[in-house]
Amino acid sequence: MKDRIESLALAVILTVVAVAAGWASFTHVHDWTMRHAPAGTPDAFGWVNAVISELVPVAALLTIKRRRRDGAPIGYPLFLLIAAGTLSLSAQLAVAQPSLSGWLLSAVPALAFMALVKLVFAGTSATRAPVQVEQSKTGPAGDDTGPESSPSTPAVAMLPVRPITRPNGVPIIGQVTR
Incomplete structure (x- = not known):
């Protein structure tokens, strides 16, 4: 029973942090996209770009996990994970105030997401x-x-x-x- 309660608490914490980090990351990618999009680009384009660039790492991680379980190569999904993570972190830094604290605070959502992913996927064996x-x-x-x-x-x-x-x-x- 204690294990179940701890698991549920961990799942709730992970979900809340993931949603908060996702919202902040989506917003940063949206703002970065719209700041550099041609005039007249619909706002929806920024949100679509955010959804794509933020969900590709999740899909890549799930694919890596499945391929490891099956003994298949993980090169391509690992490349996608690194590329999408770099894109997300770049967006976080691009919208930050140009200072060390601005960059750090703006990067927290992407870094928190990466840390949570490592926590969840590293401890499954x-x-x-x-x-x-x-x-x-x-x-x-x-x-x-x-x-x-x-x-x-x-x-x-x-x-x-x-x-x-x-x-x-x-x-x-x-x-x-x-």
């Missing part, structure tokens, strides 16, 4: 994590005699990692089970 376990080395009656009582290094036990999943069953992050 169910791997095993080493955990140290001390084992008692006493003799038959609990005394420290005999060959079993010699000093030794602690044993390392492998505990399985159980993925935390969204309500639809898609893994979010791994957690050590006990």
Whole structure:
């Protein structure tokens, strides 16, 4: 039950941040497009350009994830991801006030989106994590005699990692089970 609540809380946080970052990024790309579009270009063109340039990285990431699962090459979707991410970050910086703080504040939406994507997509594998376990080395009656009582290094036990999943069953992050 705790895992489900944590997963739901994480999903809500990710969704809120993604929507906020998306809105800011869409707005910056729209404004940048319209600032450089020919006179008379309809405002819808700016929004279409924003939607295309901001959703291509999402599609590329999903494609990369699927291709990795299938063992297929990821070169082209990785190229699209880098190109679209660069375009988005360029738009963020282009509409910023020309100062270090202006550039940083304007880049926050694109950087937040990239960080969230890394958080979500990097933690989906169910791997095993080493955990140290001390084992008692006493003799038959609990005394420290005999060959079993010699000093030794602690044993390392492998505990399985159980993925935390969204309500639809898609893994979010791994957690050590006990």
